[in-house]
Amino acid sequence: MFLLEVNPLVLPDIGLVFWNTIAFLVLLIVLGKFAWKPMLKAISERESGIEEALLRADKMKAEIAAMQNENEALLVKAREERAGMIKDAKETADKMVSDAKDKAKQEYERIISDAQLAITQQKNAALTEVKNQVGTLVVEVAEKILRKELSNKAEQESYIKQIAEGVKLN
Amino acid sequence: MASRTIKSLLVLCLSLFTMAFSGHVFANEKTVQTEQSNPAAAHEPVAHEAEAFNVTETILDHIKDDHSWHLWGHTSLPLPVILYTPKGFEFFSSAKFMNEHHEQIMYKGNYDYKIIEGKIKIVDAKEAVDVEASKALWDFSITKNVASLFVSVFILLTVLLTAAAAYKKTGITSAPKGVQSFMEPIVLFVRDEVAIPNIGKKKFAKYMPFLLTIFFLVLVNNFLGLVPFFPGGANVSGNIAFTMTLAVCVFVVVNLSANKNYWEHIFWMPGMHWSMKLFLAPIELIGVFTKPISLMIRLFANITAGHILVLSLICLIFIFKTVYASAIAVPFAVFIGMIELLVAFLQAYIFTMLSAMYIGMATEEHHHEALDHDGHKNVAHH
Numbered sequence: 016m017f018l019l020e021v022n023p024l025v026l027p028d029i030g031l032v033f034w035n036t037i038a039f040l041v042l043l044i045v046l047g048k049f050a051w052k053p054m055l056k057a058i059s060e061r062e063s064g065i066e067e068a069l070l071r072a073d074k075m076k077a078e079i080a081a082m083q084n085e086n087e088a089l090l091v092k093a094r095e096e097r098a099g100m101i102k103d104a105k106e107t108a109d110k111m112v113s114d115a116k117d118k119a120k121q122e123y124e125r126i127i128s129d130a131q132l133a134i135t136q137q138k139n140a141a142l143t144e145v146k147n148q149v150g151t152l153v154v155e156v157a158e159k160i161l162r163k164e165l166s167n168k169a170e171q172e173s174y175i176k177q178i179a180e181g182v183k184l185n
Numbered sequence: 186m187a188s189r190t191i192k193s194l195l196v197l198c199l200s201l202f203t204m205a206f207s208g209h210v211f212a213n214e215k216t217v218q219t220e221q222s223n224p225a226a227a228h229e230p231v232a233h234e235a236e237a238f239n240v241t242e243t244i245l246d247h248i249k250d251d252h253s254w255h256l257w258g259h260t261s262l263p264l265p266v267i268l269y270t271p272k273g274f275e276f277f278s279s280a281k282f283m284n285e286h287h288e289q290i291m292y293k294g295n296y297d298y299k300i301i302e303g304k305i306k307i308v309d310a311k312e313a314v315d316v317e318a319s320k321a322l323w324d325f326s327i328t329k330n331v332a333s334l335f336v337s338v339f340i341l342l343t344v345l346l347t348a349a350a351a352y353k354k355t356g357i358t359s360a361p362k363g364v365q366s367f368m369e370p371i372v373l374f375v376r377d378e379v380a381i382p383n384i385g386k387k388k389f390a391k392y393m394p395f396l397l398t399i400f401f402l403v404l405v406n407n408f409l410g411l412v413p414f415f416p417g418g419a420n421v422s423g424n425i426a427f428t429m430t431l432a433v434c435v436f437v438v439v440n441l442s443a444n445k446n447y448w449e450h451i452f453w454m455p456g457m458h459w460s461m462k463l464f465l466a467p468i469e470l471i472g473v474f475t476k477p478i479s480l481m482i483r484l485f486a487n488i489t490a491g492h493i494l495v496l497s498l499i500c501l502i503f504i505f506k507t508v509y510a511s512a513i514a515v516p517f518a519v520f521i522g523m524i525e526l527l528v529a530f531l532q533a534y535i536f537t538m539l540s541a542m543y544i545g546m547a548t549e550e551h552h553h554e555a556l557d558h559d560g561h562k563n564v565a566h567h
Contacts, residue, residue: 032430043395
């Protein structure tokens with residue numbers, strides 16, 4: 016107490032305490048309601064907005080990356096499909112060619128065999144005709160021989176021989 | 186380099202200007218002193234000696250509160266006096282305490298009042314202080330400090346409401362502009378550097394208006410106190426009544442928001458031997474009061490010390506009674522003034538930060554670790 020009376024600097028005046036309390040409360044209430052509240056609200060809203068925007072940007076980036084990956088995967092798949100298709104086409108073409116070849120060969124063989132058959136038949140037919148003609152000839156020769164037979168037996172025989180040789184030659 | 190040269194040139198010009206000016210003021214002061222001393226004790230050399238320049242008185246006069254606001258020379262702004270005595274309230278102008286010769290006189294109201302050493306006292310017929318009657322006198326006057334406080338409140342309301350209105354007008358999407366861009370970093374500073382680290386992310390929002398109001402009020406009054414002429418010139422934040430009021434507000438907020446855990450740590454410190462608990466309880470209880478008291482004294486002492494330092498340096502000119510002392514005194518006073526600018530911000534920050542820390546301590550939740558430790562100890566005791 017002695018100190019308080021000695022030094023007026025450390026002796027608080029009731030007047031200033033009173034007015035200061037009022038001033039502080041007025042400031043606290045008025046600023047609290049009309050300054051700090053909107054300011055802090057706006058600041059935090061802006062901050063959350065920025066944060067959201069950043070998050071959204073990150074998400075977007077991830078989405079774009081995913082899309083790119085997907086595109087690449089699609090591309091790879093398409094490439095694979097194309098390669099497969101080309102391979103299939105080639106195989107089909109090869110098969111067609113070989114099939115055609117086989118068929119052609121078969122046809123060729125069939126034609127050949129048909130031709131051979133025809134040849135054989137004609138040959139046989141020709142042979143038959145020849146044989147028939149030979150028979151006719153033989154008959155004719157026999158007739159001739161029979162007509163000559165009366166004159167000479169030896170000659171007859173040589174003649175038959177001659178004829179037979181001629182037949183063989185045929 | 187160029188800017189440095191310009192700066193030193195400016196300082197030199199300022200020093201020379203103040204030197205010339207202070208010489209003029211000094212001359213005036215001298216004539217005033219002789220004038221004043223003339224009618225009373227012109228032919229008494231001893232009394233004349235007593236009228237000589239008193240450094241302590243001059244400095245204290247500048248630091249103390251006053252019932253009028255000094256503008257220049259002998260011109261002062263009279264301020265309203267509000268007194269409460271057993272005979273009721275009284276309102277009158279502080280100009281009534283002065284006569285036309287700027288001398289202190291008695292004012293006859295319900296009682297006879299006179300300003301003795303800056304404070305209104307009740308005096309008897311012989312103009313001697315009536316101590317008993319003065320005790321019943323309550324002085325609610327709008328003094329220089331109160332008026333300055335109102336100026337600071339006006340400034341704060343204008344600036345901050347303008348800044349807040351800008352958010353409504355421009356919305357939250359645009360970048361801050363003007364006053365808004367100047368206030369927002371400070372608000373963010375208080376939030377991110379003061380409130381959140383000390384109180385924690387969960388609870389800080391509730392205390393933000395309180396901390397921000399304290400910070401800005403102290404800051405503005407610190408700065409206004411550094412302005413040497415009219416709108417400033419009062420030593421509000423270096424006045425013990427101002428710091429005491431704020432400290433009491435902090436005390437009330439801290440103790441009202443204190444939780445069970447806080448009181449437990451004060452009266453029955455967990456995890457200690459019972460004898461230690463008994464020993465710690467009174468110390469912790471004293472701590473409840475010393476925290477706000479330290480806040481009060483710190484701000485008061487820092488700001489007052491700064492003012493005394495600047496005034497002492499300026500008083501060097503009057504002590505040495507030569508204009509040339511200002512060549513040293515003024516640059517030093519400017520230097521101290523620069524430091525005071527830093528101190529003004531620093532003290533506002535420290536006051537707010539410590540308030541936030543005390544609130545943080547009072548609202549801190551029980552740690553799970555401590556709980557386990559506590560439970561273990563209790564079991565051991567039983």
